[in-house]
Amino acid sequence: MTGHAEHPPDDVAPGGYAVREATDPADREACFTVRKEVFVVEQRVPQEIEYDAYDAEGADTIHVLAVGPEGPLGTGRLLYGPAAAGKTGGDPSVGSLGRLAVTAAARGRGVGAALVRAIESAARERGLSAVDLHAQTHALVFYERLGYEAYGPEFPDAGIPHRAMRRAL
DSSP states (O other), X not given: OOSOTTSOOOOXXXXXXXXXXXXXXHHHHHHHHHHIIIIIIISOOOHXXXXXXXXXXXXXXXXXXXXXXXXXXXXXXXXXXXXHHTTTTTOTTEEEEEEEEEOGGGTTSSHHHHXXXXXXXXXXXXXXXXXXXXXXXXXXHHHHHTTOEEXXXXXXXXXXXXXXXXXXX
């Protein structure tokens, strides 16, 4: 099992990694490190738009982290309540999944799907009825396999084509 001593035991996925909520500063920093590797370095998203006000510790944001023996593998974020309103059409029962990133070395091991399911579980625990996300168009099939349905037109975000998607919980 992986994790810090202050964390409860993690459930280790078949791929040899664990997924947990990032609750301490070291975990949150690991989330930001993964995002920098994937979005800023690999996809060339400007650093100043990758990080936002929702990255500060707050009551309406949950970060999840996948960790294996080799270190951080992936991360994702759930916004809910007022934090999600601008991304979900103002519906307080819908959360917003975002900043899902898996390191290149960890792709193909089920890390992304495990992170999405952890975010959905956190959304259910908070009484949400659905999760919205803005998917890069190359990732539409990944999210469709997890039960998400695209809606609305394609739009650019950080110069990358996206589509809005939703899954009822």
